[in-house]
Amino acid sequence: xxxxxxxxxxxxxxxxxxxxxxxxxxxxxxxxxxxxxxxxxxxxxxxxxxxxxxxxxxxxxxxxxxxxxxxxxxxxxxxxxxxxxxxxxxxxxxxxxxxxxxxxxxxxxx
Amino acid sequence: xxxxxxxxxxxxxxxxxxxxxxxxxxxxxxxxxxxxxxxxxxxxxxxxxxxxxxxxxxxxxxxxxxxxxxxxxxxxxxxxxxxxxxxxxxxxxxxxxxxxxxxxxxxxxxxxxxxxx
Numbered sequence: 001x002x003x004x005x006x007x008x009x010x011x012x013x014x015x016x017x018x019x020x021x022x023x024x025x026x027x028x029x030x031x032x033x034x035x036x037x038x039x040x041x042x043x044x045x046x047x048x049x050x051x052x053x054x055x056x057x058x059x060x061x062x063x064x065x066x067x068x069x070x071x072x073x074x075x076x077x078x079x080x081x082x083x084x085x086x087x088x089x090x091x092x093x094x095x096x097x098x099x100x101x102x103x104x105x106x107x108x109x110x
Numbered sequence: 111x112x113x114x115x116x117x118x119x120x121x122x123x124x125x126x127x128x129x130x131x132x133x134x135x136x137x138x139x140x141x142x143x144x145x146x147x148x149x150x151x152x153x154x155x156x157x158x159x160x161x162x163x164x165x166x167x168x169x170x171x172x173x174x175x176x177x178x179x180x181x182x183x184x185x186x187x188x189x190x191x192x193x194x195x196x197x198x199x200x201x202x203x204x205x206x207x208x209x210x211x212x213x214x215x216x217x218x219x220x221x222x223x224x225x226x227x
Contacts, residue, residue, distance in 0.1 A: 002154055035213035037155075044204055044220050045155065050213040088155055092212055098170045099145075099157035099212055 003028060004089055004102035011108040016079050020105045022072040022089035028100055032092040034072040036065055039086040039104075048087075049074065079109050112137040114205050114218035122199075122225050128192040132205030132218055139163050139186045143208035146179065146190045148201040149220070156201075160208045161188055195225045 005023040012018040022034065034052045037045035047056050049065035052072060064075040072089055089102040118130035132144070146158040159169035161179040169177050173192075181188040192199060202222050206214035 033211045033213070035211060037214075044217040045214070046217070047213060047215050050209070050211055050215070056215060090155070090213070096171065098172070101155040101157070103154045 002103040003093060003096065003100040004091070006087075006089060006102035006105045008103070009106045009108065011110050012079050013110055014079055014081060017075065017077045018079060018107065020074040020076075020087050020089075020107070022074070022102050024070050024072075024091065024100075026070060027095040028070075028091050028093040029067065029072055030070045031094060034065065034067055034089055034091045036063075036072075036074045037088045037090065038083075039088065041085070045088060076107075081109050083107060084109050112207065112216045114207070114216055116203060116205050116218045116221040118221060118223070120222060120224060122195055122223060123227050124196055124225055125194055128190070128195050128199065128223055128225075130190045130203055130205075130221065130223070132188050132190075134186045134188075134207075139181065139183055139188065143210075144181065144188045145206050145208040145214060147204045147206055147214070148199075149204070150198075150201040153201075158190065158192075160212075197225050199223070200225045 036049040039045045052067040062077045066073045086104045088104050093100045113135045115133045122128045140163045143160045145160040161167045161181050176193045178191040202220040204220045205218045207216040
């Protein structure tokens, strides 16, 4: 059971937009920065968003992050088949004193 | 471009100690924090803890009693030791650069460690 809650799967058509939610609490998301990772099949996670809103160099602006209260959201526009992957959110939990991750969301581009 | 590479045995016997090393290339290990993260087959990510290049550490409380992190700046490497392993410790183990936030901006490719007799 993950501390952060993500939907197990989401799907959308190529070219469309999708959002992936990450729900937590005041001990994690509400008072800490959120990061998002993309894990393509058989590969290591790749940083997509840090500081809740920021994209590292090289990440296209099709990917965006937002946060409100105890929830965070990853948005992906202009979906491509190459975006099919597992997506994870992560943050610090001030009560548990550890980095916590969501259980992951599998994105299907149909 | 910073690159990380995990190395170590792919098979460990139950009750023994799992030992992995991460070699950092393309940049210095100094001035940064470094973490270990694992992913059991078909499951999510679990953070072990971080080590600073000075040797200071911060461990996941749920694993702290079994985990030791160390760093060798002369070889640009840092290491993980996990004691008293069981089948539940079977996972892909990743090393990563840990940035304040926190977030992980560079990852190794991962190494599968299986715990089995």
